[in-house]
Amino acid sequence: MRYFLLEQDKGYTDIPVPLGWYEILAPGKAMESLKKLPRRTIFKIKTGENTVFLDFMTDxxxxxxxxxxxxxxxxxPNIPFKEIVLLDRRKKMSRGYFVPFLTELNCLAEESEYTNWNYDLKKAVLDGSKLKDKAVFTVKGPQKLxxxxxxxxxxxxxxxxxKGLMFKEMEVKT
Structure with missing residues (x-):
């Protein structure tokens, strides 16, 4: 089976900019902070002249x-989600988003390579025997989700x- 890393398309530059998120989410521990929040949370944002609301965002x-x-x-079907409402009060504009809490799999093969300080994957090689036929999951290992x-x-x-999604194919070792 083939697997891909989901990435935000960085070609979109006029996207919503969250304001004061560090007051809601602890830097470096955002997902842990989110678990403690109510089912629906409002993030204030700043939008530009031609802001594009992507279907997949990472910031x-x-x-x-x-x-x-x-x-x-x-x-x-059993993925838990929390709702995030992005709100630009100045422009009276809002959009609803969802934060997925995905299963984390320890599935990287030894051939995987990391960037400096294990922040991200330079080369992702999955151990096919550990994938459990999961369709969507987070990869355990690097600091970056x-x-x-x-x-x-x-x-x-x-x-x-x-809109706003890019796919990067990963190697699967069988």
Missing amino acids: PVVMVSEKVKECLELYE NIAVRLDAAESLLRRGV
Whole structure:
């Protein structure tokens, strides 16, 4: 089976900018902080002239649109989510997003390579025997949160025309 890392498309530069998120989320421990928040939380944002609300964003935490949430739930129906409302009060504009709390798999093979200080993956090689046929999960290892999707889930996201997502194929060692 083929797997891909989900990444935010950095080609989009005019995206919502969260304001004061460090007051809500502890820097470096954002996901832990989110678990303690209510089911729905408001993040104040600043938007530009032509702001694009992507379907997949990673700052300050991984957030997905309703379209992506529904797609992920088709493949992993028991994913817990918390709702984040992005609000620009000045422009009277808001958008709803969801933070997925995905299963973390310890599935990296020895051939994987890390960037400096183990922050991210330079080369991701998955141990196929540890994947448990999961369609969507986070990869345990680097400090940066890396989300992996199976080929069928990736294709499903593409068919829905999601905006702001990039896929980077990973090697799977059998």
